[in-house]
Amino acid sequence: MNSNKKHLSKRTLALIAVAVLLFASGGFMGTRSALTIKSDNLDSHFELDHIFVQLLEGHDGTYERVGKQDEAGGELIAYMKEEPGDKIGKIKPGTIYDEHIAAKNETGTEDVSPVDQYLRIIVKKDWVDKNGKKDNTLDPSLIKLSYGNSEYNQGPWQKNSKESTTERETYYYTSVLKGQEQTPDLFDQLQLDPEILKDMSVTEGDWVNGKKTYTYTYAYSGLRICIEAEVQALQTHSINRAIKSVWGVQNVSVSNGVLSVQ
Amino acid sequence: MKKFKNKKVLTIAAILLVLVASAGLAGAFFSDYEHAIGQATFTLGGDTTIEEQVQGEEKTISIKNRGEGDVFVRVSVYGPDEMKTPTAEPGWRQATDGFWYYQDVLPADGSTSTIKATVDGIPVSIDLSELDIIVVHESVPVVYNTDGEADFAASWAGAGIQPVFE
Numbered sequence: 001m002n003s004n005k006k007h008l009s010k011r012t013l014a015l016i017a018v019a020v021l022l023f024a025s026g027g028f029m030g031t032r033s034a035l036t037i038k039s040d041n042l043d044s045h046f047e048l049d050h051i052f053v054q055l056l057e058g059h060d061g062t063y064e065r066v067g068k069q070d071e072a073g074g075e076l077i078a079y080m081k082e083e084p085g086d087k088i089g090k091i092k093p094g095t096i097y098d099e100h101i102a103a104k105n106e107t108g109t110e111d112v113s114p115v116d117q118y119l120r121i122i123v124k125k126d127w128v129d130k131n132g133k134k135d136n137t138l139d140p141s142l143i144k145l146s147y148g149n150s151e152y153n154q155g156p157w158q159k160n161s162k163e164s165t166t167e168r169e170t171y172y173y174t175s176v177l178k179g180q181e182q183t184p185d186l187f188d189q190l191q192l193d194p195e196i197l198k199d200m201s202v203t204e205g206d207w208v209n210g211k212k213t214y215t216y217t218y219a220y221s222g223l224r225i226c227i228e229a230e231v232q233a234l235q236t237h238s239i240n241r242a243i244k245s246v247w248g249v250q251n252v253s254v255s256n257g258v259l260s261v262q
Numbered sequence: 263m264k265k266f267k268n269k270k271v272l273t274i275a276a277i278l279l280v281l282v283a284s285a286g287l288a289g290a291f292f293s294d295y296e297h298a299i300g301q302a303t304f305t306l307g308g309d310t311t312i313e314e315q316v317q318g319e320e321k322t323i324s325i326k327n328r329g330e331g332d333v334f335v336r337v338s339v340y341g342p343d344e345m346k347t348p349t350a351e352p353g354w355r356q357a358t359d360g361f362w363y364y365q366d367v368l369p370a371d372g373s374t375s376t377i378k379a380t381v382d383g384i385p386v387s388i389d390l391s392e393l394d395i396i397v398v399h400e401s402v403p404v405v406y407n408t409d410g411e412a413d414f415a416a417s418w419a420g421a422g423i424q425p426v427f428e
Contacts, residue, residue, distance in 0.1 A: 050292065050294055051292045051293065051294045052294055053294045053295065053296060054296060055296040055297065055298055057298070065296075066298040067296025067297055067298045068296060068297070068298065069295065069296060069297075072299075073296075073297040073298045073299045074296070074297070074298035074299075075298060075299070075300055076298045076299060076300030077300035077301075077302055078300065080300075080302045088300075088301040088302055088303055089300070089301070089302040089303075090302060090303060090304060091302040091303070091304050092304065092406040092410055093304060093306070093403075093405060093406060094405050094406040094407060094408065094413070094416070095406045095407070095408060095409070095410040096408040096409075115292070128301065130303070132301075191408070192304070194405050194406075194416070194420070196306070197306065197403060197405060197420045198420070211312070214400075216307055218306035218307055218403065220306065221304070221305055221306035221307060221331070221403075222303065222304075222305055222306075222330075223303065224301045224302065224303045225301065225302055225303075226299065226300070226301045227299070227300050227301075228297065228298070228299045228300075229297065229298055229299075230295060230296070230297035230298075231295060231296055231297070232293065232294075232295045233293060233294045233295070234291060234292070234293050235291055235292040235293070238291065241291075242291040242293070245291065246291050246293050
């Protein structure tokens with residue numbers, strides 16, 4: 001026992017001390033980083049456990065924050081509701097609605113120092129029945145979000161075709177978005193394509209009381225359009241690694257401050 | 263030898279611990295997100311029926327929409343040679359194809375103004391109840407233009423019909 005104690009007190013304890021110092025230095029580095037964030041000069045940076053981004057919807061010249069982080073999310077196209085108690089709105093096929101989608105970097109307020117961001121918006125379009133069940137047999141491309149006559153605002157935004165289908169599209173903002181800045185619109189209008197009228201069948205009825213009825217059934221009638229939008233933001237620091245590890249995409253990168261989709 | 267192994271294990275474990283701790287620090291990226299969802303519905307087409315009243319030699323016709331969607335309707339009236347040209351209240355207009363087109367949108371639960379068909383000069387020997395005045399009516403869902411206004415021509419064009427009015 002005595003010899004063991006003696007041995008530990010010299011060689012092994014020395015090694016343990018080195019190991020503890022090594023670990024302590026690593027831990028200290030981490031602690032030092034945290035302390036830097038919490039230091040007097042950068043006190044407001046304590047909130048950096050989150051950067052802040054907002055999803056905006058514009059209609060009739062006014063933009064509102066519509067995004068939320070809870071499971072249900074915020075509400076889009078609420079202006080289509082005709083009565084205050086309506087749960088969903090009504091849309092007229094063919095009509096072009098004023099529907100703007102954008103995002104805002106919500107850092108740079110009195111409480112939160114500005115933090116630059118890169119961001120992307122993911123849009124989903126579906127047909128659902130009155131019970132909210134998705135119908136995969138119908139065409140989501142008839143639900144048209146667009147920017148004027150273009151598919152989207154192709155100046156500041158870039159679509160990633162590798163992440164897009166007819167029902168799910170991903171768009172990247174190609175510049176750094178600074179604190180309190182708002183992106184240009186990704187879309188500025190919404191239309192339900194009147195082509196939905198062409199998916200129709202006719203049933204010829206029997207003569208009843210001297211009358212015969214032909215019934216026209218429209219495949220899309222009574223269904224609901226469902227639109228989802230999600231904005232996702234990333235810090236600009238180590239952005240190329242962040243894009244790959246957080247967003248999981250390989251064909252998007254930033255060079256000289258400009259994000260591009262290959 | 264055994265003690266030497268213990269020392270090596272301790273050293274390697276310490277280094278691994280430091281590496282793991284460093285990796286944890288480097289792997290954190292700040293991110294944020296928000297999402298929103300919206301739904302809207304619509305109904306195509308209505309459930310239109312003829313409502314008619316017969317009084318003597320006159321039949322009065324109107325169309326009612328018992329469905330949920332807005333429609334445009336048209337009516338054609340056929341009868342014996344003695345039938346006069348039908349007369350219509352405001353709202354109806356006859357096209358070159360012989361059909362009377364209701365110019366306004368017929369909303370859910372709405373009814374059109376009336377069209378009257380009369381026969382005149384029927385010989386007394388003919389039983390009026392055996393004379394048929396046949397009414398055919400059709401409806402199409404309302405198509406809206408880009409400004410949200412009901413588009414009469416586009417609605418009928420969707421059914422392959424292009425009414426011409428003189």
